[in-house]
Amino acid sequence: MGYPHKPHARETTVLSQHFGDMDATTLQGWRKRGGYVALERALGMAPADIVNVVKESGLRGRGGAGFPTGVKWSFMKPGDGKPHYLCCNADESEPGTFKDREIMRWTPHALVEGCAIGAYAIGAETAYIYIRGEFTEPIDRMEAAIKEAYAAGIVGKNAMGSGKTVNVWVHRGAGAYICGEETALMNSLEGRRGNPRIKPPFPAVAGVFGQPTTINNVETLVAVPHILNEGAEWYKKFSRPDNPKSTGTKLYSVCGNIARPGNYEVPMGFPFRDFLYDLCGGPLPGRKFKAIIPGGISVPIQNLAEAEASLMDYEGFVAQGTMLGSGGVIVVDDAQNLVKFIARAARFFAHESCAQCTQCREGTAWTTKILERIAAGDGSAEDLDTLLEIADNMTGKTICVLSDSCATPVVSGLKKFRNDFESLIKKKTHHLVPAVA
Amino acid sequence: MSIHEMGGVEAPADTAHGRHAKGPYQPVFVGARKQELDELLTRYPSKMASLLPALWMVQHDRGWVSEEAMAEVARLLELTPAYVKGVVTFYTMYHQHPVGKYFVQVCTTSPCQVCGAEEVVDAFLRHTGCQELGVTSPDDKFTVIEVECLGACGFATPVMVNEEFIESVTPEGVPDLLSRYK
Numbered sequence: 001m002g003y004p005h006k007p008h009a010r011e012t013t014v015l016s017q018h019f020g021d022m023d024a025t026t027l028q029g030w031r032k033r034g035g036y037v038a039l040e041r042a043l044g045m046a047p048a049d050i051v052n053v054v055k056e057s058g059l060r061g062r063g064g065a066g067f068p069t070g071v072k073w074s075f076m077k078p079g080d081g082k083p084h085y086l087c088c089n090a091d092e093s094e095p096g097t098f099k100d101r102e103i104m105r106w107t108p109h110a111l112v113e114g115c116a117i118g119a120y121a122i123g124a125e126t127a128y129i130y131i132r133g134e135f136t137e138p139i140d141r142m143e144a145a146i147k148e149a150y151a152a153g154i155v156g157k158n159a160m161g162s163g164k165t166v167n168v169w170v171h172r173g174a175g176a177y178i179c180g181e182e183t184a185l186m187n188s189l190e191g192r193r194g195n196p197r198i199k200p201p202f203p204a205v206a207g208v209f210g211q212p213t214t215i216n217n218v219e220t221l222v223a224v225p226h227i228l229n230e231g232a233e234w235y236k237k238f239s240r241p242d243n244p245k246s247t248g249t250k251l252y253s254v255c256g257n258i259a260r261p262g263n264y265e266v267p268m269g270f271p272f273r274d275f276l277y278d279l280c281g282g283p284l285p286g287r288k289f290k291a292i293i294p295g296g297i298s299v300p301i302q303n304l305a306e307a308e309a310s311l312m313d314y315e316g317f318v319a320q321g322t323m324l325g326s327g328g329v330i331v332v333d334d335a336q337n338l339v340k341f342i343a344r345a346a347r348f349f350a351h352e353s354c355a356q357c358t359q360c361r362e363g364t365a366w367t368t369k370i371l372e373r374i375a376a377g378d379g380s381a382e383d384l385d386t387l388l389e390i391a392d393n394m395t396g397k398t399i400c401v402l403s404d405s406c407a408t409p410v411v412s413g414l415k416k417f418r419n420d421f422e423s424l425i426k427k428k429t430h431h432l433v434p435a436v437a
Numbered sequence: 438m439s440i441h442e443m444g445g446v447e448a449p450a451d452t453a454h455g456r457h458a459k460g461p462y463q464p465v466f467v468g469a470r471k472q473e474l475d476e477l478l479t480r481y482p483s484k485m486a487s488l489l490p491a492l493w494m495v496q497h498d499r500g501w502v503s504e505e506a507m508a509e510v511a512r513l514l515e516l517t518p519a520y521v522k523g524v525v526t527f528y529t530m531y532h533q534h535p536v537g538k539y540f541v542q543v544c545t546t547s548p549c550q551v552c553g554a555e556e557v558v559d560a561f562l563r564h565t566g567c568q569e570l571g572v573t574s575p576d577d578k579f580t581v582i583e584v585e586c587l588g589a590c591g592f593a594t595p596v597m598v599n600e601e602f603i604e605s606v607t608p609e610g611v612p613d614l615l616s617r618y619k
Contacts, residue, residue, distance in 0.1 A: 004592075083482070095546045095586040126480075133493075133530045134542075134587050136600045169480050174489055175530035177585065191488030191514075193527040209482050255548045255590035262591045297547060328590070330548050344547045348585050354527075 005262050008279045012238065014249045015222055016265045019106045025141055027148040030109035036154055038225035042117045043162035047078065050121040054224060056232035058239075058247035063089055063180075063217030064296065064326045066314045069224075075204035076122040076212050084124035085208050087189065087215045088115050090131040090138070091173055091180035094296035095348060096328030099251040100218035102263050104131070104138035107222065108145035114221030116155055116166045117228065122214050126167045129218075130185050133174045142170050177352035181400045182215040184354065195354045196400035219251055219327075239313070240269030246313030250327055252294075254280050257287060257333035272310035276331070287333040291417060295325020297345050298405035300412035301338075321412075338420040342413045343371035349406035360403035363394035367406060379425045384414060462505040465495050466513055474513065484514045488524055492531055501532035529584075537573040539618045541565070542584035542597040543606075549586075552593035553608070558583060560611040561596075578618070 004020070007013050018024035024033055042050055055070025076084055088111065092100040104111060115127040131139050146168055149155045159166040171189055173179050179188045183197035186208040207213020227235050239247045246268040252275070255261045259281030266275060276282065276289065283289050292307035293299060300322040302310070310320040317324045332341055350364035367390055370383050391407035398404070414421060466474055473494065477487045491514065495506045507521040514521075525531045532540070541561055545554040558581070562568055565579035573580045589595035592604035598618060606614060 092588050093586055096548050096590050098588050098590055098592075101588055132588065133528075134584075134597060134602070136597075136602055167480070172490065172493060174492070174528035176528055188489065189486060190483065191485035191516075191524065193524055209486075253591055255593065256551050261593075330590070332551055336551050341547050341551060344545070344550045348546050351585050 005260055008264065010274070010279060011265050012249050012267050013265050014226055015103065015107075015110070015219065015251055016263060019102055019263065021106065024107055025105075025109075025145070027109060027145070027152060027154075030107070030145075034229070035109050036113055036160070038228040039113045039116050039154070040160050040162075042120060042228055043160055043164055047121045047123060050117065050228070053232050054121070054227060057227045057235040058232075058244065059220065059223055059227060059235065060246070060314065061217055062219035062223075062250065062327070064094070064298070066324065069216065069220055072204070072214060072216075073118070073122050075202075076124075076214055078123050080212065083126075083209075083211050084122055085211055085213045086115060086119040086122060086124045086127040087182075087185060087208060087213060088118075088127060088129040088218060088221055089180060089182065089185055089215050090129050090135070090142075090218045091177075091185060092135070092218070092326075093132055093177040093180050093352075094298060094326045094328055095345065096253060096255055096293060096296045096330040097326040098253045098255075099263055099327060101135055101138055103218050103222055103251075104135070104142050106141075108138075108141040109149070110222040110225065111142065111218055112145050112149050112155065112168055114224045115168050116159065117224050118214070118216060118221050119166050119168070120159075120164060122212075124214075125165045126169070128169050128171050128189055128208075130171045130173060130179070130189055132179075133172050139170060139172055146170065176354075177348075178354045178400070178402060181402070184400070185215065186213065193354070195356050196402075198399055223248060238267035240311060240316075243269060243311075243313060243315055245315055246324075250312065250324075252312075252327045252329050254329045254331070256329075256331035257284055257289075257336065258282070258331040259284060266312060268313040269316060270312045272312050272316075273308040275312060276307065276329075280329075280331075283331075283333055287335055289331060290334045290336065291332040291338060291341075291413075293322075293328075293330040293332075293409075295323050296328035297330065297348070298401070298408055299323040299325040300408055301416060303416045337375075337424070338413050338417040339371060339424055340375045342409045343368065343375045345409050346371050346406055349402060353402060353406075357398035357403060359394050359397045360406070363390050363403060364406045366390055367394075367410060371410070374421060374424050377424055377426070379421075381422075381425055383425070384418075384421055388414065462503075462509075464509055465498050465506060466491075466509065470494060470498070485516060488514055488516070488521065489528070492521075492525060496531060501535050535573075537567075537580035538578050539580075539598050541579055541581045542587070543581065544585075544587040544589070544593075544595050545583045546586040546590075548590040549593040549595070554594040556608045557594040557596070557606055557611065560608040561615075564611050564615055579615075 023029035051073045059069045060066045119127040176194045178184045179194040184194040188194040203213040236247045292302045306320040346368040350368045353364045355361040394403040394407040508518040511518045511521045561581045566574040567581045587595045596603045596606045
């Protein structure tokens, strides 16, 4: 539902059906709503069978990369004699994204259940939920739910009387966007600086504490109990007939210059035009949409024509020059100049760079400096070429993709909204300070 | 341990005194706190993994993370003080210096910026008497900073005051909001 709004008639509320309902946050309330039925069933199944159901459902990672969840789980080799770990990535920090926050605030037991099922499926006895430090209320709700689940014997030793051990713990972050990158998250969890690691080795081989690890997003894990309850065929129905690669429902966070911001849940393949104008109420009075970023600030900016032609799934957004990403829809209207918006995004990336790769450390800082210069009216025509050159040096050359993410809005912004840049640039080249006065 | 149990919106009792503390360093991890840390250690296969939570406990009790506290944590977790400092300095939420009784973080990242977050920052600076970002007000009550994406972009402008998270703050609403913090 469009919390804080009532659900829209065209939403398909699966994950968000209890948003805004305090009763659903308690164990008793959650059980009344069918909670922990899936976990009980899962604990009686062979782990490989759970992995197969999830594979069959077509569920893909909701954190941004869209990797098939069942396939990821199948990388964890059973019986290798090593402890396995599940990490739930609840470090939701991608500007424009605030769906995991609502999942944890309103349905904390759904995440406990999803984590417990996921952990059991990959042969792990422990799941860590890494939550960003600023999410104080979600942390409280998760801690309370976990406490209830332990007291009721749902998790812990002999979970639900199955004889199996499943521990679920919350781990609080301390303010670092980069810790949403899976290898940085693992370093942070281990008590290190949150620097991303070079891959390979991949987490399924050597992850947290050097052991085989799977990292899943919050929204991915809370979808799993529904898949086990209703079946893979049911889940696959939430897709468009001509694209079986994207299945299920997806939560979108909507923000920026739009009439009704909030969270909305729609099936894969939903028309983006209807989403923006019907569900979200269209632009603010007297304004027009100008630019749309559909998947968090790291994905390419769309112009209005591209956005209106998009179908909301992994392939649908790629066909219109961008990506589904995390589902954080940022809307910018005709009252804004894109340069200021992109400059602030660059400042964000400069602030959040872990600084271990030169291209990122230097590139994010220089990009910010040049964009802020242009925004202040001190830019030159050459600055635009310099920006693209820096962006090129920042793309595909670093340990993680933070650097690429900073370059993305610059490149797509310059390509599609060049007028916004040029209108700020004075019609003269930069005056060099003479060496001799 | 919930945020509420960690003290919720109440400022730590000894924040103001911590800044002028005299005499020898008093350890954080004694009594109940030590027990909490010991319980925490059972959740992880390494002692080092308890570092971030241990630093949170320090900050809750003392209002900031001093060099002495870093050394105490280092000793308990079998790390070096330099290592702990390296970790503390990586994460923006640990205060390496005392801050005002109420630490105000205003989100100004792009999605909030286009909704007018900069005016919210100005209002906080004006009404708290801080004048400048990162500077504590003359009465030691407030420190205001800009923060990167708080993850509540649909509720622009989100603001954090200590551990309390407030949605949809407008410049006009700032004086009323501040009056809640005595």
